[in-house]
Amino acid sequence: MNDVMIGQYIPGSSKIHQLDPRTKILLTFWWIITIILTNRLFYFGLTALFLSFILIGAQIPIISIWKSVKPVLPIILFTSFFNLIYTQGTVLWSFYFLAITQEGVQLSLFLILRILLIVIGCSFLTFTTSLTSITDGLESLLAPLQKLGVHVNDVAMMVTIAIRFIPTLSEEIQKIKDAQKSRGASFSDQKFLGKLRGVIPILVPLIYSAFRRAYELTMAIECRCYNHEIKRTKMNQLVFKRNDLVAFSFFCTLFIVVIIGRFN
Amino acid sequence: MALLRTENVDFIYSKGTPFEKKALSHVTFSLEKNEFVGIVGTTGSGKSTFIKLLNGLLAPKKGAVYFNEQNIWSKGYDLRALRFAVGISFQYPEHQIFSDTVKEDIAYGLKNQGVPENLWQDKIMEVLKIVGLDETYLELSPFQLSGGEIRRVALASIMVMRPQVLILDEPTAGLDPVGRDTIYTALKQYQKETESTILVVSHNMDDVAEYADSLLVMSAGQILAQGTPAEVFSKTEELTAAGLAVPEITQLLHHLKLSGLPIQDSLFRIEDAAQELANFLNEVKKDE
Structure with a gap:
């Protein structure tokens, strides 16, 4: 009962809340890759639009998003500032030894957009998934390691x-x-x-x-006689449903569009 | 003039988030000098939140808290000085002990208060005596003591600062009847010696009924009843509805009355109840 919001899970019943945690974990990684591969302003707009659909779908208050972004803002501004002044290229404006180049502006703008999109995107995982579901999902995703002797x-x-x-x-x-x-x-x-x-x-x-x-x-x-030799079953079995497929296909489409944009 | 009072205070946890929870609403209450007051209420009724407002650990969202008629949230008010004047001992105080020896732990408050070191020994011995421990405890590690003893050390560590108002949250939780009696005896002793005000929070009616001059009953963040124990315990129905029970001895008298015995049922001290029953039995004997 205090103001610390650890894990920041916001209970809800949206379509995104109901997705399989494994889907959300995998898609979060995929989202990061997609954003890293994005390299045109137009496609950044497209991914941002995509993110805003998720925002509406997940019914998360904007204020919570802002709270998750706020702590990283100084880092973003700091790094993009140095990108802005230390990139070589066509000079737009100079002041003594400082020079702002066209490339620098672009690079730092993209950096800001990338980090913002990644941070907001990743925060949806923790906003819409309870910590127990996240660990359930991770356990199931890491299950193949059991064969290598990892408990x-x-x-x-x-x-x-x-x-x-x-x-x-x-x-x-x-x-x-x-x-x-x-x-x-x-x-x-x-x-x-x-x-x-x-x-x-x-x-x-x-x-x-x-x-x-x-x-x-x-x-x-x-x-309660806990030990690792007993194979336990789960009360809530994880099952991929139709919506998970829909989510995957949305991300897949976005990914393809971004890739095409990158190499065109 | 009230020593410490609250005026219409409201408190809300995690305001503006999905976890918002209203803990107190419109609580107006005042404490006089040399009073022994009990606050009773079920778990989650806002008792613990309320006492945190009294020494400025929490700020009310609405309303005000006054100590000696000064608003403690006015600009420039010295909250640290307030905390020496209004001492709180929290639930399970043994979980907050950190020193190597009992002496060091009790001295922590004195050190913060800026009391010169040559006075510590006398002050510590004084409070140890009040809580019923002797000097052999001074050099022991707090972690070696029994539950009742460590609770008394924790109590002493608040008393040593000589607060004018001493607030205790469930001081006897998890103690046996003997441990409970030593704590209450120590409190009475402290009050007698210092003429201070004592506020005890409990969910056990029997506990507070025996010692308190007046009671405050809280339910769902609001004041349900306020007055002397006799006044409060006459509202049996309201208390039961709020999930609280009147003291067992009062219940017994109440049931005896319902079964047709012409006795008074608003007593809550065992001695008084025994007297009442003895009087009744003597009457019966005389009639025979």
């Missing part, structure tokens, strides 16, 4: 537990912080040593409680 089930279980406990621990941090603040702790000391001293009263109880939770969880898991 995919155990890894999936570990990942699920780790993800499951992020909100719990962040809640715990908040609680500990509140408790220490009530004893007059202030976390506004700007000096490094002061900061370090301020962290100890939070970190020690946090680690202690993480271990306590781990022991409790281990006990609970053992009481």
Whole structure:
């Protein structure tokens, strides 16, 4: 119950929410490849249009999209700025040693568009898929590794537990912080040593409680006779449906269009 | 003049997101000096949120909180000083202990308060005595202590700052009856010595009924009832509807009355109830 939105899953019942998590994971990768291969302004417009259809389809509020983009904005602007001034080519405008070239403008514009489209596209995976479905999907996609001796089930279980406990621990941090603040702790000391001293009263109880939770969880898991030799079945089996096929064909079409655009 | 009061406060978690949750609405409440108040309510009724507003850990979305008639969210108000005056001990305080020794943990508040080190020992010994521990505990690691002892250390670590208002969230959760009694005895002792105000949050009516001068009943983020324990427990139906039960002894008297015994059923202390029953039995004996 705090403002930290880990995983950012926004529950809903749209067509995109209902897609198989494997479809969404694979399509996310495919989306990244498609965007990297896009190299004309027109086709960037096309992919952006495609993304806006997904946005409407997934019924995600624009504000959430903005929140997922905001943290990467400084990095995008920073890198594109250096691209802008360090690219050689036809000079458009110069100021002492700084020169802005036509190529530089294009390169940095494309960089901004690429990163934005990729970040927004990828955030749809986490917006529309709960963390448990994502791990289910990953487990199923990585299942072939089982033959190589990797305990995919155990890894999936570990990942699920780790993800499951992020909100719990962040809640715990908040609680500990509140408790220490009530004893007059202030976390506004700007000096490094002061900061370090301020962290100890939070970190020690946090680690202690993480271990306590781990022991409790281990006990609970053992009481349910968990071990890797048993082949478990899933309550919600993953099945590709017609909509998954539709989604794949949409992405396939986009991909072909972009490829044609690139080599024409 | 109220020592600490809230005026029409509202609080909403995760405002503006799909996870928005209204925790408090229109809560007006005031605490006087030297009062012992109990807040009762079911899980999720907003009790814990409410106490976080009282020392400025959370800011109300609407309404205001006043300490000594000063709005704590007015510009330039020293929230840190407020937190020394309004001390909160949270649920399961043993989970927030981080020091190597009991002494160090209790001294944490003093250090933050800027109390000179030569005064620590006396202040620590004073509170240890209140919570019923002796100096042999000072050098022990908090992690070695039993549940009841560690809870008392945590309580001492708040008391040592001498707050004018001491707020405790479920101080006896998970303790046995003896542990529960030592905590409440310590609280009463602290109040007697410092004339401070004590606010105890609990979902257990029996607990607070015995010690509190007045009660505040919360349900779904609102105040359901407010008054002396006798006043509050006379509203049996409303309390039951909100998922709370009146103390067991009151229930027993209520059922005896319903079965036709001419006794008073608004008592909530075991001693009073025993007296009432004894009087009744004596009457019967006399009649025979």
